[in-house]
Amino acid sequence: MSDSAASILRLENVSVVAGAKPILRGVTLDVPEGSVFGLIGPSGVGKSTLLKCCNRLTDLIPGLRVEGSITFRGQSVLGRRIDADALRAKIGILFQQPAVFPRSIMANVLFGVSHLGSVPRRELPMVAERALREVALWDEVKDRLTSSAIYLSVGQQQRLCLARTLATNPDVILMDEPTSALDPQASEVIEQLILRLRGPRSVVIVTHNFAQARRVCDRVARLALVHNIGTVVEIGNPAIVAAATREEE
Amino acid sequence: MRRRLTDIAFRTATGLCACVACGLLVVIVWAICQRGWPALSWRFFTEQIRLVGADGGIFYNVLGTGILVLTALAVSAPLATAIALVQAVYLRGRPLGAMLGLFLQVLNGVPSLLFGLIGMIVFVQALGWGKSWLIGGLVLGFMILPTVCVALVERIAALPSRYVEAAAGLGLRRSQIIRSVILPQTKGGLITGSLLGLARAAGETAPIMFTATVFAGATVPRGVSESPVLSLPYHIFILSQDSFDPAVVTKVWGAALTLLALVCSLSLIALPARLKNHEEANNV
């Protein structure tokens, strides 16, 4: 608890209840600024739900109640008075399946920024180029920026979604199994990207893949079902957590 | 801040629309209940019309509407079942099946007045039946055909393919599969669709005014030709046109309340199944 200055996202005793059914209980973890933080655990344990708590996307799921404390840069995230939309611009999210809008590639990249109004209109093309270069998509799409994004391959779409998030200049990016829909080569590209993002930005990534966790994460938290409710059972160095898990199995 | 305000303004504007829509329902139902309630009595439902609507009750009107609606059901249920099976089973995935679906949609849009007109031309005039309950039933049955059919087709399309595959795996012929799996599993759709269709048929005036119903002077029909019935919607339609006698006004609101209750209870019974289907179809 001493290094709170260095932690960008801190969850304390977070519980989630869907209707009457508890999904997560007593989750406490700290995401150090500039690090890549992994969440691993079996299917259905509540990893995606935990991720959505961090930027209040849980608000949009009827019947979900989130309790406990979540702070972003020391400020509370939960609570009615917080502007959840502004928060989501600071804490971006990337889903398991890329969700591109049926518009041009350019429009997709600029979809978030152009609404936030944080960038003057004439600088938008530059922002788009920078974001696309950051995800290594620029060379592939620079000649067809105005054609529809839905014809891109799934791997390209996933990178486009990441570019779209990066363009809004978030401090934290939440990634929900970003490579599970991709082939090994496309996954490799995304992993490289994550490593490049670390430092200026912090990443929280859900993954099923220990090897991946070892390659990209600085720390991981392992979730498991205890009495049928998800909770964090272990936090630490990815290699150690992975080894411990293998022993358990 | 500007975005916040836009958000609030848009929510408020659309919310007002919703309030207006729901408010309309309340106002309409309230207006009818308030005016119609005093007219309701035991006599109102058991006596026949007297003094051109100023006295007496609506017994034969309710009966006539019942006869028309049940005839419509008898006409539409078998036809709709047949068409639904052809469209969703025999012609599944074929262009002809899609065309049949389109045909039903267009039929659904045809104004009810035109069904009445065609019934008049064919049955009343060409075949010389005169006004008859049977024509009304036929016309209404044809009119609600798409409603019943579409409800059934939706159910058949939503039927998990493993049922059909399991039956086919046992070596059943297609006709046997239809009778032993598809129809039993989807009869809920037929019932829902029929209830909705009946609700619509019960409230329609235009298709029966030229073909099946008169304002006064009919009781229980005997035979087919020249045997019209009274009906609730036509009763209201005629009385509302000279609504100056206060006694008549009360009675007409009473009839409207009765019709509304009849129609709403029919569609309310069908509602849960319909909403469930709808939500599932849109995987909310």
Next chain:
Amino acid sequence: MSRWKRPSVTLVVCALLTLVAVFAFMGMLAVFVAQSAPVWRSEGWSFFTQKQWFYRQQLFGIAPMLYGTVVVAAVALLVATPAGIGTAVFASEFLPRRARLAVKVAIELLAGIPSVVYGLLGIVLLRDWIYRALQPFDPLSGDTLLTAGLLVGVMLLPTLMTLSDDALRSVPASQRLAARGLGLTATETALRVTLPQAWPGLLGALLLAGGRALGEMIAVFLVVGRQDNQWPESLLSLRPMAEAGQTLSSKLGGPEINIAYGDPLHWAAMVALGLVLLVLVATLTLAGTLIRRRKPHAP
């Protein structure tokens, strides 16, 4: 496989009944066309452009009725579109599931109210309100095109709301979530993501509702005044809205059809009215259905 060789009884019965239904409809079309033939021969295109309908003088022009029909439908759509789509947007984008279902139930009930009951309400309530509201324009009575349009507008509300809700719901939830995840407000998501993708469904809903507006008879009949040959001095003038008029359907629903049977040309003219109405409505319905089928362009 020899199993499907001989058609089963079920198939034969189903196919026969289907053919009966299809041919009944085709027969209906044929009857309309055949019985209206005399008027097409005698009037030709002037049936549409003639501004006078005096059956004793054998003058059959439906231009004023077309005008009345269009005005009533336009007023109805003008009233119902914002309210119907607004309600659908509110219900599907802002309301939690439970409340959304409650709104849907209310709307379904509204849809179930028979048109004759709407007509009765129109005669007893709306007509007087309109008469008072239109005092500055010195109307003859409360029976006006405006009254009919407003009444039909209320009747269209449930249709529009239900169809629009379908269209909005067919936009995948992942699209909304992606937009919200970028920090867009619910309004921005609705305006920039949901509505643009739902537009074919919304346009289809408008066309289908328009078809219903053209064909509605009973309610219009009771409040439109049924004044023949009302042709406006200028097509853009709003003045005729405060006056009585006639629509295709209110003409067909009136007592004139019983007089017409004796006179072949008059009868043909009446049936031709029905044919015109049928063609108009079927075109709108077909277009609306086809547009609605175009699914939103998203994975």
